Amino acid sequence: MSVPHLTTALRGPILELERRILEAMPTIEHWLRGKWQNYSIPFYCSVDLRNSGFKLAPVDTNLFPGGFNNLNPEFLPLCVQAMMAAVEKICPDAHSILLIPESHTRNIFYLQNVAVLRDIMRHAGMHVRIGSLMPEITSATTISLPDGNTLVLEPIQRTNNRLGVDNFDPCAVLLNNDLSSGIPDILKDLEQIVIPPLSAGWSTRRKSQHFFAYDSVAQEFAELIGIDPWLINPYFSSCGKIDFREKKGEECVAAAVDEILKDLQEKYAQYGVKEKPFVIVKADSGTYGMGIMTVKDSADVYKLNRKQRNKMTKIKEGLPVTRLLVQEGVYTFESINHAVAEPVIYMIDRYVVGGFYRVHTSRGADENLNAPGMHFVPLAFNTSCVLPNHTALPDAAVNRFYAYGVVARLALLAAALELERYLADISDPSLEALQS
Template sequence: MVPHLVTALTGPINELEQRILDSMPAIERWFRLEWMEHTPPFYSSVDVRNAGFKLAPVDTNLFPGGWNNLTAEMLPLAVQAAQAAIEKICPEAKNLLIIPENHTRNLFYLSNVAQLRRIFYMAGLNVRIGSINPDIKETTVIELPTGESLTLEPVIRTPRRLGLKDFDPCTILLNNDLSAGVPGILEDLHEQYLLPPLHAGWHVRRKSNHFRCYEEVAKRFGKLIGIDPWLINPMFSQCGEVDFSEGTGMECLRSNVDALLTRIRRKYKEYGIHEKPFAVVKADNGTYGMGIMMVRDVKELEALNRKTRNKMSVIKDGQSVSDVIIQEGVITHERVNEAVAEPVVYMMDRYVVGGFYRVHAERGVDENLNAPGASFVPLAFEQSTHLPQPGIKPGASAPNRFYMYGVIGRLAMLAASYELEATDPEAEIYD
């Protein structure tokens, strides 16, 4: 289910909310049957945009950071979900090794690692942090802004296993998205569970694959509750072999942007929407809000300046961009203290465990909020223990609104499970 949250409710999305609430038993049964057939990602986070006239996921992260943004009240849900997830994979688990990103100076990120350590410790595991950063050659203690400290230890690889000095884990949790590829130290492990699996990393994942799977999920879900799938699905297309620094492959980009803007205009006309359509061009792999630009008119692509081309050509860990996804832009009607905001839904195993608002005071409703200057506002819990309340007028209840966001998050998580099944290298052996 979804946490009981309280926040400002804005945006006339009440009809969709009503339809989802009225269909709650059917929706929960449908998810239950899906999870009997498909394995959810170990953990995930989904960026959701509420345009007022549609509600759609725009990004799904399978190595989520930002756990430190969840409030203390949400931790019991995360701990419960962590117990369920570990129980399914390795019921006798005793030791858990967390392998983080190689950032040693990003204290905000390391606070997220400390929160993960806390969640799994409370779930009943001995938890230590093992760094694969070649600069970490000895035990390193880092003081965090929260007043707590985090101990990073260099990992030790034996021929068949990975661990720390005097610490042999049966389970290894990756909080490193493998943008730069898989370090050899993580390969060919024997009788150790690596979560998520290596093929969930950005060296394999493509956003276009994910949204192709999501499109299928949205169509089936739309049929289940009787809505146009477009109301929960951002349309997209994809271009390979684009080189922004050299300016090659731009014809593919222009024609795809033009076709997508035409499709969006058609939908806006059908629904009487008066917003200006836009497309989001972003690297088909990668994260951290890098390699993203908004296009409102195809002519903008003919006049890209050097700065924009440079920004688009490289993403995290210096990886160059050649494949891009062109996604329907979804504006956001959410506001926190008058600043533009978008909800981010956090999940572990098949459960929604919490979320927060990503807020950016200097960005507009049609811009990327995952950018320097963003802040994070926790979603506060309701004082009472209300679950979603069918029968309450749409738009009047925070639990109802966040039940709806949780449904969209879970649809994206289900799409990720389809995606991981399709790219699982071991699955091919049995075909």
């Protein structure tokens, strides 16, 4: 399959942005190499991007990616090489890893992701067992997957300060569980290294904290290659003490929407963008596309019906929403078979290992695509994100994917900065404000 159609590819500043990124490739790669030496890079990461034809920006960064099954299988060697580098860096003597997935067995697509992740680590030379946090898993349980593969879930055992499963004492514990509902006691104070760190889970992490870090990364990168940072960076704000059901905190949300829309109208006028600006309001933590709405006028915040209020009240595992990220809405003008699409880029350590398009046939270019009814198109990524062609047009597939890989790595760098700030100095006033 060819690269999805970008309806605005022949107009707007995105071509100029892609051209700048392409021309600055040696400078960019040198700059990133220096950054990777200064920070502890997240073990793995996925970044949701939106390409509006006049802007290319990340809108979400997940440190517990759950879609390895959606990657192009041809890029498995890239994944394996990156996994070798990631494991060697964190635990040079590692030969065995306990993989802890999310606590839901019914989502067969997610379990296929776990199987692919297990296979990548095995190819990288690891002994891998899968330990489940689910109380109903009391003995080794084999699950058959649609592709003919199988997955064996085993009950986790804790002996003193070490985790394992039956006759298996691993060097490290790899979480593919985002800890939305909190950090289980069984994971606390372990002798083994736990990757990602427990602080990367959604029980402590905030999206606003991430974009606060991304803001500084985008600013430095924009100065490096001479672009307007807005072209790669969405405006955002955050609000706490929210309860939509009780209509508490709405004033903060409406004020943030007004401010972002005002700033966007100025930018749209500057770049000759004819579309109407919009804002995305979403829970400040969590995944699975829950607790998200599109807003085009601050008055809409006060006009939510009961169903909409209930939708904005809870996220994954029924957790209450008390903090919101109010974020510039970035249009997606990419489409596959006339359905809107957005790229999702996957990284292991600092290496881009592939990606796929999230596609939704019943959603618009200004809506969240991470919703029931979405599907994934891995084979659109029929070329690597790391080999641009300087003789081709800036929006040729290889060059567009390279631009995606660059912006995704900026989000990865922001995640590294975010975790370091949080882990190193929780007393930082700006972070305290974000955490409160």
